[in-house]
Amino acid sequence: MTTPARLRLAGGTVYDPAHGVDGVVRDVCIEGGRIVAELPAGAPRLDVRGMVVMPGGVDIHAHVAGSSVNHARRLLPEEHTADPVPAPPLADGPPPRSGTGGTVPSTFATGYRYAGLGYTTAMEAAVAPLAARQAHAELDDTPLIDSGFFVLLGNDDYLLRQIAAGEAARARDYAAWLLGVTRAYAIKIVNPGGVAVWKDGGRNVGGLDDAIGSSAVTPRKILETLAGAANALALPHAVHIHCNNLGQAGNVATTLESMRALAGQRAHFTHLQFHSYGGERGKAWKSGARDVIEYVNGHPELSVDVGQVMFGPATTVTADGPVEHLLYASSGRKWVNVDTELETGCGIVPYSYREKAAVSALQWAVGLELFLLAKDPWRVVLSTDHPNGGTFLSYPELIRLLMDRAYRDGRLKGVNQRLLAGSALLDGLTREYTLGEIAIVTRAGPARLLGLSQKGHLGPGADADVTVYAPNGDRAKMFAAPRYVIKAGAIVVEEGQLRRAPAGARLAVRPDYDTAVTKDVKRFFDDYATVAFENYGAEP
Amino acid sequence: MSDRSVAHVTCLGCGCACDDITVVVQRGRVAEAQQACALGAAWFGDGRIPDEIRIRGHAGTLERAVAEATKVLTDAERPLVYLAGDISCEVQRDAVAIADRLRGAIDSLAGTAAAGLLAAQRRGRAGATLGELRQRADLVVFWGVDPGARYPRYGARYAVDAVGLATPAGRKSRRVIAVDVGDARGPADADGRVTIPPAAEVDALGAMRATVQGRLVRTDAPLGTAIALVHDLTKARYVALVADAEPGPTPSDPDRAEALIALAQALNGPTRCALSTLRGGGNRSGADAVLTWQTGFPFAVDFARGYPIYRPHAGAAERLARQEVDAALVIGAPATLPDGVAGGLARIPTVAIGPRASTAAWKPVVAVDTGVAGIHEGGTAFRMDDVPLPLRPALGSADVRSAAVTVRALRERLEGGA
Numbered sequence: 001m002t003t004p005a006r007l008r009l010a011g012g013t014v015y016d017p018a019h020g021v022d023g024v025v026r027d028v029c030i031e032g033g034r035i036v037a038e039l040p041a042g043a044p045r046l047d048v049r050g051m052v053v054m055p056g057g058v059d060i061h062a063h064v065a066g067s068s069v070n071h072a073r074r075l076l077p078e079e080h081t082a083d084p085v086p087a088p089p090l091a092d093g094p095p096p097r098s099g100t101g102g103t104v105p106s107t108f109a110t111g112y113r114y115a116g117l118g119y120t121t122a123m124e125a126a127v128a129p130l131a132a133r134q135a136h137a138e139l140d141d142t143p144l145i146d147s148g149f150f151v152l153l154g155n156d157d158y159l160l161r162q163i164a165a166g167e168a169a170r171a172r173d174y175a176a177w178l179l180g181v182t183r184a185y186a187i188k189i190v191n192p193g194g195v196a197v198w199k200d201g202g203r204n205v206g207g208l209d210d211a212i213g214s215s216a217v218t219p220r221k222i223l224e225t226l227a228g229a230a231n232a233l234a235l236p237h238a239v240h241i242h243c244n245n246l247g248q249a250g251n252v253a254t255t256l257e258s259m260r261a262l263a264g265q266r267a268h269f270t271h272l273q274f275h276s277y278g279g280e281r282g283k284a285w286k287s288g289a290r291d292v293i294e295y296v297n298g299h300p301e302l303s304v305d306v307g308q309v310m311f312g313p314a315t316t317v318t319a320d321g322p323v324e325h326l327l328y329a330s331s332g333r334k335w336v337n338v339d340t341e342l343e344t345g346c347g348i349v350p351y352s353y354r355e356k357a358a359v360s361a362l363q364w365a366v367g368l369e370l371f372l373l374a375k376d377p378w379r380v381v382l383s384t385d386h387p388n389g390g391t392f393l394s395y396p397e398l399i400r401l402l403m404d405r406a407y408r409d410g411r412l413k414g415v416n417q418r419l420l421a422g423s424a425l426l427d428g429l430t431r432e433y434t435l436g437e438i439a440i441v442t443r444a445g446p447a448r449l450l451g452l453s454q455k456g457h458l459g460p461g462a463d464a465d466v467t468v469y470a471p472n473g474d475r476a477k478m479f480a481a482p483r484y485v486i487k488a489g490a491i492v493v494e495e496g497q498l499r500r501a502p503a504g505a506r507l508a509v510r511p512d513y514d515t516a517v518t519k520d521v522k523r524f525f526d527d528y529a530t531v532a533f534e535n536y537g538a539e540p
Numbered sequence: 541m542s543d544r545s546v547a548h549v550t551c552l553g554c555g556c557a558c559d560d561i562t563v564v565v566q567r568g569r570v571a572e573a574q575q576a577c578a579l580g581a582a583w584f585g586d587g588r589i590p591d592e593i594r595i596r597g598h599a600g601t602l603e604r605a606v607a608e609a610t611k612v613l614t615d616a617e618r619p620l621v622y623l624a625g626d627i628s629c630e631v632q633r634d635a636v637a638i639a640d641r642l643r644g645a646i647d648s649l650a651g652t653a654a655a656g657l658l659a660a661q662r663r664g665r666a667g668a669t670l671g672e673l674r675q676r677a678d679l680v681v682f683w684g685v686d687p688g689a690r691y692p693r694y695g696a697r698y699a700v701d702a703v704g705l706a707t708p709a710g711r712k713s714r715r716v717i718a719v720d721v722g723d724a725r726g727p728a729d730a731d732g733r734v735t736i737p738p739a740a741e742v743d744a745l746g747a748m749r750a751t752v753q754g755r756l757v758r759t760d761a762p763l764g765t766a767i768a769l770v771h772d773l774t775k776a777r778y779v780a781l782v783a784d785a786e787p788g789p790t791p792s793d794p795d796r797a798e799a800l801i802a803l804a805q806a807l808n809g810p811t812r813c814a815l816s817t818l819r820g821g822g823n824r825s826g827a828d829a830v831l832t833w834q835t836g837f838p839f840a841v842d843f844a845r846g847y848p849i850y851r852p853h854a855g856a857a858e859r860l861a862r863q864e865v866d867a868a869l870v871i872g873a874p875a876t877l878p879d880g881v882a883g884g885l886a887r888i889p890t891v892a893i894g895p896r897a898s899t900a901a902w903k904p905v906v907a908v909d910t911g912v913a914g915i916h917e918g919g920t921a922f923r924m925d926d927v928p929l930p931l932r933p934a935l936g937s938a939d940v941r942s943a944a945v946t947v948r949a950l951r952e953r954l955e956g957g958a
Contacts, residue, residue: 070829070832070833073832073833074660074661074828074832075660075664077850080836080837080848080850081850084847084848084849085847086846086847087640087847095641095955097637097640098640098835098843098847099847099848100835100836100847105836106836107833130927131927133920133929133930134829134922137629137633137833137928138833141833141834157675157705199676199812200676200706201676201777201811201812328664328805334662334663334664335663335664335666335805336664336665336666336667337664337665337666337667337668337808337814338667338668338669338926339669339676340669341668341670341671341674342675342705348664528671528703528704529671530669530674530697530702531559531671531927531929532559534547534548535548535559535930535932
C-alpha cells in the first residue's frame with residue numbers, strides 16, 4: 001500500500017508513557033505527518049489488533065556521522081566486506097542505496113537499520129566544530145531518522161582562555177555562537193581539559209581540580225562554565241557530559257565529584273557505565289554502579305544514559321584521545337588518533353567485549369546494575385554509546401536482558417566472575433522491566449530529556465513517528481523486527497520490510513547571544529586558526 | 541558582470557586548500573588570485589573555460605547529451621565511474637549514487653595514494669589536522685619531501701612558519717630536519733639534514749621505531765644517521781613527521797607508508813607525534829571521504845553484486861589495463877586524470893562531465909563542459925587533512941554550466957529509467 005495522508009492504527013495495545021497510557025487498547029490517528037485526536041470513520045485503517053504500539057525510538061547518544069565516525073569507517077574495510085547491505089526493494093520515494101554494515105555502517109545503511117529497529121530519531125553525540133559541515137553532509141545521506149548533533153566543547157583553546165580570564169559571560173556567548181554557526185543541537189563535553197592536556201604533550205588530567213595550563217582552568221571550572229551556559233541559554237537539552245577518567249578502575253570517585261560539582265543544575269551524564277568502576281587505578285577493578293546510581297536516584301536534576309557494553313565486536317571512537325592511546329597500548333590493536341586544531345581530539349580503536357574476559361564481564365554487569373537499580377526510568381536512557389559498547393543493533397538483546405530475569409541470570413552464569421564480587425547483579429536483582437518502562441527508556445524519556453516536545457509520545461500534535469511490534473515472549477526477537485514503522489506519517493516498514501526511505505529532518509538550535517563575542521573570536525581565528533572565520537561552521 | 545573581489549576563497553590547486561585567497565574579478569575574468577602561490581594562480585587561471593556539449597564529436601543539447609550518456613552507461617555490462625579533480629563533494633555524492641545504480645565500479649583520484657590508505661587500514665594512524673601542527677609542532681621532519689614544490693604554502697600556513705599557541709615565534713619556535721632519501725630531498729633551508737639511501741629507507745624507519753621502543757638495534761651504517769635522529773624526535777614536545785602520499789618520479793617502497801605510520805604511532809608515548817601525509821588537490825580528499833561514508837571504503841569500490849565490494853588492487857587503472865571495463869563515466873576535469881587511467885579510456889565508449897571535458901584527449905562519446913568547483917561552482921571540498929571547507933565561486937555560475945546540475949540530471953535520468 002502507498003501511505004495515505006490519513007491513517008488509523010486500529011486496535012493496537014498502546015504504550016504512551018508520556019500520557020500515562022500503559023498497555024491500553026486504542027486507536028492512534030495520523031494526519032499530515034502528525035498524530036491527531038480523531039479521524040472520520042472512513043479514514044484508511046491499518047489493523048494492528050494484538051500488536052504493541054509505541055512512539056518511534058529516540059537514540060539520545062550514538063556515533064553515526066561526522067569526521068571521527070568516518071575515520072572509523074575508513075579503518076574497518078574487513079567489517080564492511082563481511083557485512084554487505086544490498087539496496088532494499090523500496091516501494092516509492094527516494095531510490096534505494098546499497099552500503100555496508102559492521103560496527104560503523106555506511107550512512108544509508110545506518111538509516112535503514114535504525115528504521116528497521118523502530119528508531120526514528122538519533123543524536124550524533126560528538127562533532128568537532130571544525131568538521132560540522134561534514135557531519136551535516138553525512139546526516140543528509142542518512143535517511144529515515146530525524147537527527148542532530150552535539151558539538152564538542154570543553155577542550156577548545158578559545159573557551160579555556162575565557163575561563164582563565166574569568167569571562168563566564170563571554171564563554172556563554174561563545175558557546176551560543178558556536179551552536180548556531182555549526183547548526184548543532186546541544187553542548188557536549190568530553191573529558192573536560194583532558195584532551196587539551198593530551199594535545200599539549202601531557203598524559204591526561206587526573207582529577208577535577210587539576211590545572212590545565214592556567215591554575216584558573218580546571219575540569220571543575222569547565223563543567224561549571226558550560227553547564228551554566230547551557231542552562232542560561234535555556235537549551236532544550238542539558239549539557240551532555242563524558243566525564244574525566246573514562247574506563248579507569250576507581251573512576252567512580254571522579255564521576256561522583258563531577259555530579260556534585262553541578263549539584264542543583266540540570267546536566268546529562270553520558271555512557272555512565274564507563275564511569276562507574278570502583279577499585280584502584282592500575283590495580284583491582286570492581287563495580288561502583290551502586291554508589292553512582294544511588295546518587296542519580298536522589299538528584300532529579302540529573303539524567304544519564306547507560307552506555308551498556310554488549311558482548312561481541314565494537315569500535316571505540318571518541319574525542320577522548322588519551323583514553324584511546326591507553327587502549328591502543330594495552331590492546332595492541334590498530335589505532336587512529338587525530339588531534340583537531342584549537343578544539344578537540346579523536347581516537348579510534350576497534351575492540352571486542354568477551355564474556356570470558358574479566359573486565360568485559362564487569363563492564364557488562366555494571367551497565368545492567370545501573371539499569372536495574374535506577375529508580376526513575378525517565379532519567380536513565382538506554383544506550384550502548386554506539387558503536388563503543390556495542391552497536392545499536394544490539395538494543396533488542398539489551399531489552400531482553402532487562403525484561404527477562406531468567407535469561408539474564410543464565411547469561412550471568414556464563415561470564416567471567418573474577419571481578420564481579422560486590423556487584424549487585426550477583427545478589428540476584430529480580431527486577432524485570434515492563435513494556436511501559438522500555439517505552440520510557442527508549443523513546444519517551446530520551447525525547448523529554450532532549451526537549452523534543454514533538455517526539456516520544458502519541459498525543460495530538462506529536463510527529464507521527466510510530467512503531468508497531470508483534471508481541472513475542474523472546475523480547476529480543478520482538479524488538480529486532482517491528483511489523484510496522486511509521487515516520488512522519490509515512491509507512492516506512494510494512495510487514496517487517498523496509499519499503500520507504502524518506503529523508504529525515506535536522507534538529508538544531510540557534511540561541512541568542514551578545515554578538516560582540518564574534519569580534520573577539522574572529523581576532524583569535526586571525527591569530528591562530530588555519531580556516532578563515534568566514535569559512536568556519538556549517539551555515540548553508 | 542561587474543568588477544569585484546571575493547575574499548576567503550578556497551583554492552584547490554593542491555591539497556593545502558588555502559582558504560585565504562582573494563579573487564579579483566575584472567570584466568568577467570579572474571584578474572588576480574591574491575595570496576595564491578604560483579600553483580594556485582595557475583589553478584585559478586583567468587577563469588575562462590570552454591562551454592560545449594559534444595555528442596560523437598558534434599555539438600548537441602544537454603537533453604540529448606544526458607540521453608546519449610544514459611544509453612552508453614546502461615548498455616555497458618561493466619561500467620566504471622571515475623571521480624576526477626575539481627568537483628565538489630555534492631557532485632561526488634551524486635556520482636556514487638550513479639555507480640550504485642549502474643552496479644558499476646567507482647574509483648577516484650584518492651586512489652593515487654593507495655599505498656598510504658591501505659597502510660592506514662592495517663595499522664590506523666597517528667595524525668592531526670594541519671592547524672594542530674601549526675599550534676604545537678616544535679620539530680618538523682620532512683621525510684623525503686620538500687613541500688615547496690607541490691604544496692607551496694604548506695610551510696608558510698601550517699607546519700613551519702606560522703605562529704601557534706605553543707609556537708609563539710613561528711619558525712624560530714621550531715626545528716626543521718630534512719631527511720633526504722635519494723633524489724627525494726627535504727627542504728634546502730632545514731636546520732638539520734639526514735641522508736638515507738632509498739634501498740635502506742624502510743629498514744631505517746623500522747630501526748628508528750625499534751629504538752623509540754627501547755629495543756636494541758645495530759647502529760652501524762647505513763642506518764646510523766637515521767637512528768641518531770631518534771634522539772631529536774623523542775626530545776621534542778610535538779613532532780610533525782611530514783611525507784608525501786602522492787607518487788613521485790620514482791616509485792617508493794610499498795612498505796614505506798606503513799613504516800612511517802608505525803614510527804609516528806610509536807613516538808606517541810615518549811612524546812607526541814603526528815604524521816602529516818601530503819595529498820594533491822582537486823578535492824581528492826573529498827572523494828575519499830564521500831566514498832567512505834556512502835560505501836564504507838575510500839576508493840576502488842565495485843557495486844557489481846549490488847553492494848559495495850572493496851577492490852583496492854583493482855582500481856580504475858588496473859581495470860582499464862585488464863580491459864574489464866566496457867564504458868566509463870568520468871566526472872571532473874580530464875586534465876587531472878592519472879596517466880594510467882587516461883590511457884585506458886580511448887579504447888571504450890566514455891562520457892565526460894566536468895571542466896574542459898570537451899578537450900579530453902581520449903575523445904569521449906559524450907562530453908559536457910562544466911564549471912570548476914571553487915571557481916564557478918560552490919559546494920564543499922576537503923583539505924588534505926580531511927577538514928571540510930566551503931567553496932566560494934568568484935565567477936557567476938550564470939555563464940557556465942553547473943557540474944552539480946548536470947550530474948544530478950544524469951542521476952535522475954538513470955534512476956527514473958530503471
